[in-house]
Amino acid sequence: MEDSGPDRRGSVFAGLVGVSQVVGLLSVVLTGVWMGHYRGGFAWDGSAREFNLHPLCMVLGLVLLHGDAILVYRVFSNEAKKKVKLLHGTIHLLALVTSIVGVAAVFDFHSASLIPHLYSLHSWGGLTTLILFSLQWVMGLLFFLLPGASSWLRATYLPIHVFCGLTLLVMAIGTSLLGITEKLLFSIGSSYPQFPPEGVLANFLGVLLVLFGVLLCYLVTREEYRRPPNPEEEALSVHFKTLTEGETPATP
Amino acid sequence: MEDSGPDRRGSVFAGLVGVSQVVGLLSVVLTGVWMGHYRGGFAWDGSAREFNLHPLCMVLGLVLLHGDAILVYRVFSNEAKKKVKLLHGTIHLLALVTSIVGVAAVFDFHSASLIPHLYSLHSWGGLTTLILFSLQWVMGLLFFLLPGASSWLRATYLPIHVFCGLTLLVMAIGTSLLGITEKLLFSIGSSYPQFPPEGVLANFLGVLLVLFGVLLCYLVTREEYRRPPNPEEEALSVHFKTLTEGETPATP
Numbered sequence: 001m002e003d004s005g006p007d008r009r010g011s012v013f014a015g016l017v018g019v020s021q022v023v024g025l026l027s028v029v030l031t032g033v034w035m036g037h038y039r040g041g042f043a044w045d046g047s048a049r050e051f052n053l054h055p056l057c058m059v060l061g062l063v064l065l066h067g068d069a070i071l072v073y074r075v076f077s078n079e080a081k082k083k084v085k086l087l088h089g090t091i092h093l094l095a096l097v098t099s100i101v102g103v104a105a106v107f108d109f110h111s112a113s114l115i116p117h118l119y120s121l122h123s124w125g126g127l128t129t130l131i132l133f134s135l136q137w138v139m140g141l142l143f144f145l146l147p148g149a150s151s152w153l154r155a156t157y158l159p160i161h162v163f164c165g166l167t168l169l170v171m172a173i174g175t176s177l178l179g180i181t182e183k184l185l186f187s188i189g190s191s192y193p194q195f196p197p198e199g200v201l202a203n204f205l206g207v208l209l210v211l212f213g214v215l216l217c218y219l220v221t222r223e224e225y226r227r228p229p230n231p232e233e234e235a236l237s238v239h240f241k242t243l244t245e246g247e248t249p250a251t252p
Numbered sequence: 253m254e255d256s257g258p259d260r261r262g263s264v265f266a267g268l269v270g271v272s273q274v275v276g277l278l279s280v281v282l283t284g285v286w287m288g289h290y291r292g293g294f295a296w297d298g299s300a301r302e303f304n305l306h307p308l309c310m311v312l313g314l315v316l317l318h319g320d321a322i323l324v325y326r327v328f329s330n331e332a333k334k335k336v337k338l339l340h341g342t343i344h345l346l347a348l349v350t351s352i353v354g355v356a357a358v359f360d361f362h363s364a365s366l367i368p369h370l371y372s373l374h375s376w377g378g379l380t381t382l383i384l385f386s387l388q389w390v391m392g393l394l395f396f397l398l399p400g401a402s403s404w405l406r407a408t409y410l411p412i413h414v415f416c417g418l419t420l421l422v423m424a425i426g427t428s429l430l431g432i433t434e435k436l437l438f439s440i441g442s443s444y445p446q447f448p449p450e451g452v453l454a455n456f457l458g459v460l461l462v463l464f465g466v467l468l469c470y471l472v473t474r475e476e477y478r479r480p481p482n483p484e485e486e487a488l489s490v491h492f493k494t495l496t497e498g499e500t501p502a503t504p
Contacts, residue, residue, distance in 0.1 A: 184373075
């Protein structure tokens with residue numbers, strides 16, 4: 001029944017992509033409302049209002065843009081591979097820049113407020129994720145966009161690139177949840193158990209972030225949503241074969 | 253190179269499984285040391301020492317046993333499928349019972365200390381994970397161990413069962429990290445930024461849990477570590493085909 005035809009498969013896929021985008025955008029909006037309405041808004045002055053830029057940039061960059069950069073391979077599966085690669089790399093670059101601004105905001109706030117850096121599990125997870133994300137971007141550029149790498153090297157690296165990309169998305173989401181918990185306990189710790197609107201809103205933001213991650217992982221790992229084989233792209237299709245079947249060609 | 257032979261592949265696999273087990277066991281030991289040494293030990297008396305059973309049971313049940321129940325399909329890939337299924341279901345049952353004891357401990361502690369239930373993101377994530385984990389166990393029993401389900405139904409459900417199992421493992425680990433952050437902020441919140449041994453130990457526990465999750469997901473999703481095809485198990489092998497290729501048979 002599930003296999004009743006490409007039409008039904010296509011509409012389920014479109015529906016799931018649509019839901020993922022609503023959930024992702026709503027996460028960014030809720031983060032903005034939380035920081036803008038409940039926590040005093042935004043500024044770049046070393047105050048708590050500078051800190052407020054941190055969650056907004058991280059959810060926008062390291063979660064939404066990161067996830068959407070991955071999703072373009074499924075959404076634009078009928079476009080030329082090279083264009084999709086460029087789009088993938090460009091959205092990732094936007095994600096990276098946005099995330100670096102977000103991290104700079106929290107470091108600057110900590111320094112101005114004489115709060116030690118990098119003591120919490122959230123900060124360990126966040127910095128590790130950002131460093132590995134940057135490395136992943138550079139490796140992607142070297143292996144897949146610049147002409148140097150052999151097709152054997154590309155095919156060997158592709159499944160690792162894909163696994164690491166999804167792992168980093170999940171790590172970014174997990175780190176965001178840690179950040180939500182830290183922020184709630186620092187700012188409304190004593191009233192949090194009484195279900196205040198701010199606490200419920202932030203918990204709901206956490207639920208949306210988990211939902212976004214689950215939807216993305218589902219859409220990317222389901223075989224039926226893969227880019228269809230295209231004879232014109234034979235030289236490149238080995239990447240996708242490798243991605244899902246894990247085999248590497250015996251010869252370069 | 254990577255594909256240079258089953259021997260090398262087998263030893264890399266064995267090495268990764270070994271590391272995952274060391275990391276998983278060390279996580280349980282560190283949780284025990286944290287609660288036993290730094291937080292006053294264990295009891296079932298409504299006090300904070302009853303709470304201390306909660307992290308220990310959850311890391312043992314919903315992370316280590318849950319992960320190992322998934323891993324048996326890769327580790328015992330040459331054993332009879334039916335035996336491995338039974339082992340998978342039995343370890344999951346142990347995980348479920350251990351987790352229920354862990355959740356009972358924290359509910360009992362909250363009731364005795366007049367702390368409201370289920371207000372935090374950690375509690376929302378944890379309860380959702382445990383309910384879905386129980387449902388997943390019952391569905392697995394109905395579809396794969398009891399004789400009622402048709403092979404079409406089994407083949408259709410298997411990829412969903414596998415996706416949900418890994419998702420729940422990741423959710424369990426994410427929820428554990430939230431629990432670590434909550435517990436640290438509640439118990440050593442003011443000294444946490446000064447890198448006290450308890451804080452560093454708990455952060456390191458979080459790092460180990462993430463490493464365990466990444467190793468498990470890698471071992472389970474890599475095609476080359478799949479159960480090899482076996483003509484004697486032809487009727488069942490459709491499940492694994494479905495798992496990795498996502499196709500469902502057109503007829504029952």
